[in-house]
Amino acid sequence: AVWSEIDLATGMWTIPKERMKAGREHVVPLSARALEIITSLPEMTQEGFIFSHPDTLKPFSVNAPRALLKRMGREETLHGFRATFKSWATDKTLVQREVIEMALAHKVGNDVEASYLRTSAIEKRRALMERWADYCAYHTQSEVVQLHG
Secondary structure, three states, X not given: OEHHHEEXXXXXXXXXXXXOOOOOOEEEXXXXXXXXHHHOOOOOOOOOEOOEOOOOOOEOOOOHHHXXXXXXXXXXXXXXXXXXXXXXXXXXXXXXXXXHHHHOOXXXXXXXXXXXXXXXXXXXXXXXXXXXXXXHHHOOOOOOOOOOO
């Protein structure tokens, strides 16, 4: 993520279509906690990356999160985080399946159904992100893990 993609006034992160697997822009409503975290960070890079290596100021490699999990002795995968979100939202909330799929930037339904679905359910997704942030905060150990040596 880069700073220019974040709209702090609306609490939205707009990921350009060029960086999305499906080739469609994706707008993410950020939870209050997510906004608190990113606004506590300095805009410290010339390339505008929100999370960058503190020495090189370049983005972390795509393998950095996987390496972090390995150093932590964890077996989870990055895709597993998305699966965890979907499982939690499906099992622990009454949020519509379509809203959950939109939060994951998935196509909803077949082509005919998608042609009639002309909403992004942004306010429902914002509420879902708040609940997810609350769940993560409650189920997180109080240990802070450094991303660099």
